Amino acid sequence: MNAPVAKKRAHTERREKQVREAEELLFSGPQRQSFGKSLFSGNFVGSLVFPYPALPDDQQAAMERALEQLRKVCDQYLDPDQIDRNADIPQELISGLGEIGLLGMTAPVSVGGRNFSQLAYCRLLEELGSRCSSTSIFVNAHHSIGMRGLLLFGTDDQKQKWLPGLVSGEKIAAFALTESQAGSDASNVQTTATLTDDGQHFVLNGTKRYITNGAIADLLTVMARTKVADSDETAVTAFLVTPDMPGFRVIEPRMEKLGIRGTATAKLAFDQMQVPVQNVLGPIGKGLRVALTVLDFGRTTFGACCTGAAKTCVRLANEHAHRRVQFGQTLAEFELVQKKLALISADTYAMEAMTKVTAGLIDGGCEDYMLETAMLKVWSTERLWEIVNETFQIYGGAAYFTDQPLERMLRDARINQIGEGANEVLTSFIGLVGMRDPGEELRTVAEAAVRSWRHFMALARFSMREASRRCSRPKLTVRSSELKPAEKRLAKQIKQFGICVQRELIRHREDILERQLVHERFACAAMEIYAATAVISRRDAEIQTRRDTDGDADRQKLASFFLAKSERRVRECLRGLRDNDDVLLIHAAETTG
Structure with missing residues (x-):
C-alpha cells in the first residue's frame, strides 16, 4: 500500500471512530430517531416540534417575575x-x-436553585445577550457548561458539597x-491523570x-486522560478541581483578546496536582460523554x-x-436598506423560533438532541455575524466609533463561530452524523444483495419502504x-433532501467520509429545513392565539419572507451537489500549500 493511500485510510478510520464515539458515548442502547436525523432519511418527526413550545401559566408567571428582576439588576449594575x-x-x-437566582436558575430547589426549564432559562439569557455579550458568556460558562456536568453526573455528596455555593453565586464554575x-x-486531550499507588x-x-472564568473559578470541571484498566489505551475522564489544590497554577489570568x-479567559497549568478519587465526575473513562453532553446545553x-x-x-x-x-429621504425608504432590514428581522424571528424549539426538545425529555x-x-x-455586519453597514461610518x-458588538460576535x-x-x-443511519441501511441492503436468497426479507422491506417514501410526502x-x-412545500423539500442524501451515499460510498464540501451542503440544507420548521411551528401557534392584530401582521410578513428565502437556500444547496466547482476549488487550494 502506497503512503498516500495508507494516510487516507488511517484518516478515514480515525474520522469514523470519532463520529462513532460521539454517538456511543452520548446515546447507548435503543433510541428513537431524532428530528434532525430523520430529515436525512426524508422523514419528519412532527411530534417533536409541534406544537410550538410554551410555558405553563405558572412557569410563565415565574419567568416574567425573574425577567423583571434581571432587568432591574442590569439597569443598575450592567454597563x-x-x-x-x-x-x-x-x-x-x-x-x-446571584441574588436573583440567575446563576443557578435550572438547578433543583433542594440546593437553592429555581428549577427553571431550559425554555425559561433561554428567555433570561436572551435578555442578557441583548445587553452585553461578555456578561452572557460569563453566565453561560458558569451555569450552562461550568456546573452542568455536576448537575447531570455528580454524586449526591458532590452536589451537596458544591452546588449551593455555585447556585447562589458565592462560588464561580468553569x-x-x-x-x-x-x-x-475534544478527544485529543493530552492532560494526564495517573492513579497513585494507594x-x-x-x-x-x-x-x-x-478557559472562560478559569482564573476566577472556585470549581472547575477538568478533562484529563486516564489509563484504561487491563489495557495500554487511555480514555478521557472528568474531574472536579479546586484552585487551592497544590499544583494548580494560573499562567495567565486574563488573556488579552479582541472581543x-x-x-476572564485564562491559561492554566497542573503540575503534579493531586485530586482525590472522590472528585471524579461520572464514570472513569467516560469524560467525553460528560463534555459532549454539557456542550449540548451550552450550544x-x-x-x-x-x-x-x-x-x-x-x-x-x-x-x-x-x-x-x-438625499432628501430616510434610509428606510431606499430598497437596498430595506433589503438589509428585511433580512436581519426575518433571520432574528427564525433564530428565536429555532432556539425555543431546541429548548423544547430538552424540556420534553427527548433522548437525542445532539444534532439539533x-x-x-x-x-x-x-x-x-451577518446581522451585526448589516446593522453596522446601515449605520455607516458612525458605527466605527x-x-x-x-x-463592540462586532468584536463580541466573532468568537461565537469558534x-x-x-x-x-x-x-x-x-x-456525517445525519448520513449515518441512511448509510448503514444502504450498507445492509448492499450486503443482502450479495446473498439475496438468504436476506430476501431485508431486501423486500427496503424496497417497500423506498416505494412508500417516493410515492408519499412527510406529513x-x-x-x-x-x-x-x-x-x-417544506414536506416536498424534506422528501427531496432524503433522496439526495441517498443518491450521494451511493455515489461516493466510503469516500463520503472525506467529502466535506458535500457535508457542508447537506448540513446547510438540514439547518435551513430545521429553521423553516421552527418558523412554521411558531407561526402556527401565533395564528391560533392571535392576541395582537398589528403585531401579528408584521410577524406574518417576516415568516413569509423567511420561508421563501430558506426554501431557495435549500434548493441551492441540493443543486450544488451536481453543479459546483469543487474540483477547481481543490486544485486552487493546492497552490497555496
Whole structure:
C-alpha cells in the first residue's frame, strides 16, 4: 500500500471512530430517531416540534417575575461599554445576578436553585445577550457548561458539597477542556491523570487554555486522560478541581483578546496536582460523554444569547434607518436598506423560533438532541455575524466609533463561530452524523444483495419502504389553513433532501467520509429545513392565539419572507451537489500549500 493511500485510510478510520464515539458515548442502547436525523432519511418527526413550545401559566408567571428582576439588576449594575473598556465584570453585577437566582436558575430547589426549564432559562439569557455579550458568556460558562456536568453526573455528596455555593453565586464554575491540541477535537486531550499507588488520588499534569472564568473559578470541571484498566489505551475522564489544590497554577489570568473583553479567559497549568478519587465526575473513562453532553446545553443557550444580540441589532438598525435622512429621504425608504432590514428581522424571528424549539426538545425529555443543538449553534452564530455586519453597514461610518455600541458588538460576535465547537467542525459533524443511519441501511441492503436468497426479507422491506417514501410526502401537523401551502412545500423539500442524501451515499460510498464540501451542503440544507420548521411551528401557534392584530401582521410578513428565502437556500444547496466547482476549488487550494 502506497503512503498516500495508507494516510487516507488511517484518516478515514480515525474520522469514523470519532463520529462513532460521539454517538456511543452520548446515546447507548435503543433510541428513537431524532428530528434532525430523520430529515436525512426524508422523514419528519412532527411530534417533536409541534406544537410550538410554551410555558405553563405558572412557569410563565415565574419567568416574567425573574425577567423583571434581571432587568432591574442590569439597569443598575450592567454597563457594557465600561465592562469592555475595563476588561472586567464588576462584582456588584455578579452578586446581583446571584441574588436573583440567575446563576443557578435550572438547578433543583433542594440546593437553592429555581428549577427553571431550559425554555425559561433561554428567555433570561436572551435578555442578557441583548445587553452585553461578555456578561452572557460569563453566565453561560458558569451555569450552562461550568456546573452542568455536576448537575447531570455528580454524586449526591458532590452536589451537596458544591452546588449551593455555585447556585447562589458565592462560588464561580468553569469548564476546562481546551488545550493546544484539543479544541474542537475534544478527544485529543493530552492532560494526564495517573492513579497513585494507594488508590486515593489522581495526579494531574498538563495545561489548559482559553478557559472562560478559569482564573476566577472556585470549581472547575477538568478533562484529563486516564489509563484504561487491563489495557495500554487511555480514555478521557472528568474531574472536579479546586484552585487551592497544590499544583494548580494560573499562567495567565486574563488573556488579552479582541472581543468579550469582560470575561476572564485564562491559561492554566497542573503540575503534579493531586485530586482525590472522590472528585471524579461520572464514570472513569467516560469524560467525553460528560463534555459532549454539557456542550449540548451550552450550544442551546448560545442560540438564546445570539437571539438577544440580534434583537438589539434589529432595534438599532430600524431606529437609525428611520431617523437618518440622506438625499432628501430616510434610509428606510431606499430598497437596498430595506433589503438589509428585511433580512436581519426575518433571520432574528427564525433564530428565536429555532432556539425555543431546541429548548423544547430538552424540556420534553427527548433522548437525542445532539444534532439539533449543533444545528442551532452553527446557524444562529453565522446569522448573528451577518446581522451585526448589516446593522453596522446601515449605520455607516458612525458605527466605527466607540460612542456607538456596534463596534463592540462586532468584536463580541466573532468568537461565537469558534467557541464550543468551531462551525466548520460542527458543519461536517452534522453532515456525517445525519448520513449515518441512511448509510448503514444502504450498507445492509448492499450486503443482502450479495446473498439475496438468504436476506430476501431485508431486501423486500427496503424496497417497500423506498416505494412508500417516493410515492408519499412527510406529513406535518400544522393547524392553520393559511400555512398549508408552506407546509406542502417544506414536506416536498424534506422528501427531496432524503433522496439526495441517498443518491450521494451511493455515489461516493466510503469516500463520503472525506467529502466535506458535500457535508457542508447537506448540513446547510438540514439547518435551513430545521429553521423553516421552527418558523412554521411558531407561526402556527401565533395564528391560533392571535392576541395582537398589528403585531401579528408584521410577524406574518417576516415568516413569509423567511420561508421563501430558506426554501431557495435549500434548493441551492441540493443543486450544488451536481453543479459546483469543487474540483477547481481543490486544485486552487493546492497552490497555496
